[in-house]
Amino acid sequence: MPPKSGFQRAKTVAYEDDDGYSDDEYYEDEPGGDALADISAEQMRLGTIKVKEALSSTIQPSDAEIQEALWHYYFDVGKSVTYLKNKLEPTRSEAPAQTKKPKATSRFDQAAKVANTTVKNAPGKQIPSLSPFARTQRPLHRYPCSYSPIVLDSSFSSAEYFFWDTPWCNVPPSRLGEITIQPRYPRGGLLGGSSKPSKLAALAAARKKKQEEAKQKPNTNDTKSNIETDQAVALLDKLNVKGKDDSSPSAQHSDSKDPKMNKISQRKYPNRKNSNIPLSLEPEVEEAAGAEPSPALDLPDLRSDPSDFASILCATHNTETERHGPEDFPLTYNSFRGFNPDPFAKPSPDDIVLRAQGKSAIGKTAKNSQPKNANGDSLSQSVSKLSVEESPQTPKVKSKNLNVVEEFEKSNMKRMANFVVIGHVDHGKSTLMGRLLYDLKVVDQRSIDKLRKEAETIGKSSFALAWVMDQTSEERSRGVTVDIATNYFETDKTRFTILDAPGHKDFIPNMIAGASQADFAVLVIDAGTNSFESGLKGQTKEHALLVRSLGVQRLIVAINKMDTVSWSQSRFEEITNQMTAFLTTASFSPKTITFIPCAGLTGENVARKVEDTNAAWYHGETLIQALDSSEPAKRNIEKPLRLTIGDVFRGGILNPVSISGRIDAGSLQAGDTILCMPSAETATVKSLEVENEPVDWAVAGQIATLHLADIDPIHLRLGDIVCTPQSPVKLVKSFGCKILAFEHVMPMGVDVFRGRLQAEGKVKELGALLGKASGEVVKKKPRIVKPGEVARVVVELERELPLEAGVRVVLREGGNTVAAGLIEG
């Protein structure tokens, strides 16, 4: 047979876990397989003889049973003997008192450990006994961090061996941790499991063990080893009997079927106060065996003393109240000359100096009489009397009590307009806005060059202008806008706030948040072949419908990337016609829609007229002219304050809590007390900013930043409504609204969006279908509302939201917008 490839080998090894694999097949191709088989046969023969010798005459297992045990325990005679005793004794021997079969795991665990300790005890020293835990029934491979017996068997975890000399005993028992060691192999079939280690692994382990034994005990012969094994097994058998008869609580717990009780018993081990007191196995064993003396095990102490590190870490503090010094442990450096066992017993040199200084200061103070004030009080008394009385009525920030409406009229402020930039993903929204800001010198050449370099380094040079708006690393690396980006610019007539919305379908909630702050919208469409068409099926229509539903009436349609279609007039007209047809059905008035051909990347027809000869057919406005000619929305300055929180942030060291958002109605000034809904928490406006400039007041239509006092930021969330305590916005759990259906609507579960606020709810009732133009009832209690129809519905929410008449909401379901509505009074 050809040698197996690495892949084949890997596959074979993987199948080791599979119960169904065939041992023979596995060994067939192994080079040297015959030699291994010879060795194993010889070991099996010798092992069988030894096991038979070790077992008492009452137990006579069959050769097959012995060989199965030997095979499983890698020819370990001690373990095999223990296993066979546990297996056969209760059934074959006359032991009527032992009705309950002892847990093989625990006995095996203990016996195997002692049986494997086949090295000699050093004179004058005794090996620590089995851990107190070892006397209780405990799950296999779950070792407490306490003294454990020496384990030389390689099958035991090195972690246990590593920690065996750690003086854990000064740790209170209740706090003692446990190291859980996973067995290296799944427990074999003899212990109830089904999977076995491979024969190869078994032979390797057996060979390794043999080598270790040879190294450690060159003069020990097999017979002696067997006697020791026997002794250990006998002792542990007695120990186990004692455990059964023992009436001590721990023993009872250990036998309890209640796992909780077993756990308690494990934890209730005696504290070892002095870890250098040697623990002996003999007294315990004698006690366990009753009057019957047990042969003492001649076990060596291979342990080193506890490491200094371990002793210092764990042994300086006793479990209860007692303090132990290093004298409790035979530390190597205890004998160093000049070693101070308790370095903190005496004051340090620093303590002595400080104490002396303190004494002289006290002396001086006592000598010099304290300065007195006019009332005869000492300075300290006077200082203690000083206090700043805080009146809850007195605001910390003084309000100038301005008449904001008058101030606004007096200010002759430039017109203000906020517009949201919407459209399908990658149609060029951010690039167009970046170009606008660059051409208007809001962003300088150096910044653009820097962005260009950075974009080039990650191979996205065409995104340099988009990065003026997209500032997060995620947006830049992905080349996709994620959240609303805000920027400002002004023309001769108007101060504009740009709200650049994400085009990707996944970020529609962010787009809704932006759209709910806008006075008008710029819809960007990619004129490229197929791009416009795919956008129509995507977010072009959805965004347009959403902004309309959120109250936007004015729309500028920027037909972008005209350079990619060589400024084709026919393409421009094709898009214009299709979009006009759609937008008018979405209840936009043709008078309020403007179409502008442009190319954000080259800047043609953005801030400057297009010079391309192919565009000679176009004589209309540039994008900036179209923006400037937009009628600003009416401001409800005299209405009660309503501000939608668009951001909550830390506005610097002096302003730990700041919020920003569009003032939908009313006005604000520094010193005002505001009410935040739905948390119903009040706060004081410490100061105000508009477009990054500090101001005394702000009015409806502006996007303001409020630095707040007297409120914890946990009460402020995106989408919350800020109002005044005098005119609070109501929290509602159910509302009636007029909806325009985008999809089929019926009684169904929906997500309700009010700006960034969102709550789960359901369309509970379909009240009536309404005429689109007249608003009159066309049909009462319809069973379904079809796309494009207008209906009156009742929506129920799972939690209260601050909603009132005139507010616009969006209903979405499964990531799709199903309807947009206007709340009715």
Ligand SMILES: Nc1nc2c(ncn2[C@@H]2O[C@H](COP(=O)(O)OP(=O)(O)OP(=O)(O)O)[C@@H](O)[C@H]2O)c(=O)[nH]1
């Ligand atoms: N040829 C050409 N490419 C453009 C134009 N405008 C934008 N692009 C490219 O289109 C790609 C996407 O541009 P973005 O500005 O990120 O698109 P977006 O609509 O903001 O994308 P999202 O915000 O993620 O929806 C970039 O590679 C731009 O360079 C243009 O006028 N002409």
